[in-house]
Amino acid sequence: MDSKKMRTLLEERLKRDQWSFSFDREKDTLRIEDKTTNKGMTVSLPGIIAKWNVEKDAAVDEIVYYIEESLTVMNADLELSGKEKQIFPVIRSTSFPTQSNEGIELIFDEHTAETRVYYALDLGTTYRLIDQKILEKEQWNIDRIKEIARFNIRSLDCHLKEDQVAGNTFYFLNSNDGYDASRILNESFLQKMSQSIQGVMAVAVPHQDVLILVDVQNDxxxxxLAQMTMSFFASGRVPITALSFIYENQKLEPIFILGKNKPRNNQ
Structure with missing residues (x-):
């Protein structure tokens, strides 16, 4: 599979009367755009090809679904009023853009040195990040969005799968609702977990669809944890951070795992 074949495959799968395609040979990217609004998205073909080499057709199915959902949401006329239960926080890396593709400021909070909290309107199979334009249109203030989103994340189930590895207990939250990593914002959940931790409590959000909690009992x-987090980070559709955090005194401190098992705070 090369870029030319992948480009042709994606264009065939995504063919719509209202969508146009443009290929940047130098950057090896394909842009899909709505002809009416000129809103669209650009995807990097080498990354998709690398995933196709491992997952074959499943990789194409995933990116096609992601593009279809994203363009549909991007060009929809959104309303917040009456949809308060559909507003949630989402975790992103600090390298994630603070503006929409149209240059409109997104609503976000700083979280840790590695992460930010953005706010989204859930649309069922996908969600749309809330920006300043939507707030002005609805005449909402930022504090209202944040309060509603934090309340809603606390209402989500926090079912964990447990695994014992080399004397350490690993807990995984993977409900595939788009807000697994966002559960890191559920302070009461983290505090409850910390009460059952015998060693050191570590937390990781390598990508959007997983939250990892660990009772670290030995080096x-x-x-x-470091190897696992890096693996999840590399395979996630929406990567966040390959670093882990120590949870102590209701605070999250990013750590590096150095040499032979020695953690160091990311000062």
Whole structure:
């Protein structure tokens, strides 16, 4: 599979009367755009090809679905009033854009040195990040959005899968509702978990669709956590951070895992 074949495949799968395609040979990217609004998205073909080499057709199915949903949402006329239960916080890396593709400021909060909190309107199969234009249209203030979103994240189920590895207990939250990583904002949940931790409580959000909690009992636990977080980060559709956090005194401190199992605070 090369860029030319992948480009042709995507254009065939995404063919719509209202969408246009443009290929940037130098950057090896394909842009899909709505002809009426000129809103669209650009995807990097080498990344998709790399995933196709491992997952084959499943990789194409995933990116096609992602593009279809994103363009549909991007060009929809959104309303917040009456949809308060559909507003949630989403975790992103600090490298994530603070403006929409149209240059409109997104609503966000700083979270840790590695992460930010953005706010989204859930649309069922996808969601749309809330920007300043939507707030002005609805005549809402930012504090209202934040309060509603934090309340809603606390209402979501926090069912965990547990696994014992080399004397350490790993907990995984993977409900695939788009807000798994966002559960890191549920302070009461984190505090409850910390009460059952025998060693050191570590937390990781390598990508959007997983939250990892660890009861680190020995040095090997740090190594396993570092390797696991990097693997999840590399395979996630929406990567966040390959670093982990220590949860202590109701605070999250990013850490590096150095050499043979030695954690260091990211000062």
């Amino acid at each position: 090997t636990g740090y190594d396993i």
